[in-house]
Amino acid sequence: MIRRYVLPMPLTQPHEYTDDYRAPMSTEGPHQQSVVVSVDDVELTCLTSPSIDDKSRPLACCLHGFPDSAHTWRLLMPRLEDAGFRVIAPFLRGYAPSSIPSNGAYQIAAPAKDVIGLHEHFDGDGSAVIVGHDWGAPITYAAALHEPDRWAKVVGLAVPPGPAFAASFLTSTDQLKKSWYMFFFQSGLADMVVPSNDLAFIDMLWNDWSPGYDATEDLALLKPSLRDPANLTAALGYYRAALGDGYIDPSLG
Numbered sequence: 001m002i003r004r005y006v007l008p009m010p011l012t013q014p015h016e017y018t019d020d021y022r023a024p025m026s027t028e029g030p031h032q033q034s035v036v037v038s039v040d041d042v043e044l045t046c047l048t049s050p051s052i053d054d055k056s057r058p059l060a061c062c063l064h065g066f067p068d069s070a071h072t073w074r075l076l077m078p079r080l081e082d083a084g085f086r087v088i089a090p091f092l093r094g095y096a097p098s099s100i101p102s103n104g105a106y107q108i109a110a111p112a113k114d115v116i117g118l119h120e121h122f123d124g125d126g127s128a129v130i131v132g133h134d135w136g137a138p139i140t141y142a143a144a145l146h147e148p149d150r151w152a153k154v155v156g157l158a159v160p161p162g163p164a165f166a167a168s169f170l171t172s173t174d175q176l177k178k179s180w181y182m183f184f185f186q187s188g189l190a191d192m193v194v195p196s197n198d199l200a201f202i203d204m205l206w207n208d209w210s211p212g213y214d215a216t217e218d219l220a221l222l223k224p225s226l227r228d229p230a231n232l233t234a235a236l237g238y239y240r241a242a243l244g245d246g247y248i249d250p251s252l253g
Helices: 076-082 109-121 136-146 162-171 173-178 180-184 196-209 216-225 229-243
Strands: 002-006 033-039 042-048 059-063 086-090 128-133 151-157
Touching: 033 109, 042 109, 059 076, 059 109, 059 136, 076 086, 086 109, 109 136, 128 136, 136 151, 173 180, 180 229, 196 216
Parallel strands: 059 086, 059 128, 128 151
Antiparallel strands: 002 033, 033 042, 042 086
């Protein structure tokens, strides 16, 4: 079952979440609106472009990764709007203000199913484009492989398709070094270390990956999605489902 709720204000600025609704308190901005869409067992908060209901435009679905949120697309969304698309950028399952799935499933097939549900909800057709960065990339590949007729273009950023990425671990010590945090996340220690000092671990990752880049705005926008320990554990769940003993929903294959 898919349901849709319209949030009262667009999401464009750093915001706080209410305890009752986990909905953002935000100032209005010109380029994004926000809606909540229920897809099966999760409620997905999505940033949407002003033209989202104009079904004459092809749908563009933009998927974020870690450590990030739907706000990573805030500068691209108006460009895509100007190029003739209507755009959605969901906060992935587990990332506030989207809900945490009751079964704790974060294997790639689960968020890929969410994205297919969003495509259906927004009446996408075969002209739709799907773009994913970091975790969003393998989710993009999975959604395209599962239902290829829904997508005209598939764009993956930062992470190659599964076989190529797996091969890089076997052939590149440099890749292994860069991916150390993925293995650290398998430990329960990560649940204590990462949130300490206002998620300073995430500041460290951004500084390491993008030296010289001022990520102040990015960090201010993404941290509310991970400050709640339950949301942080959910985000780490993607890594644990892929590499460790995280829950795997057998119904998703």
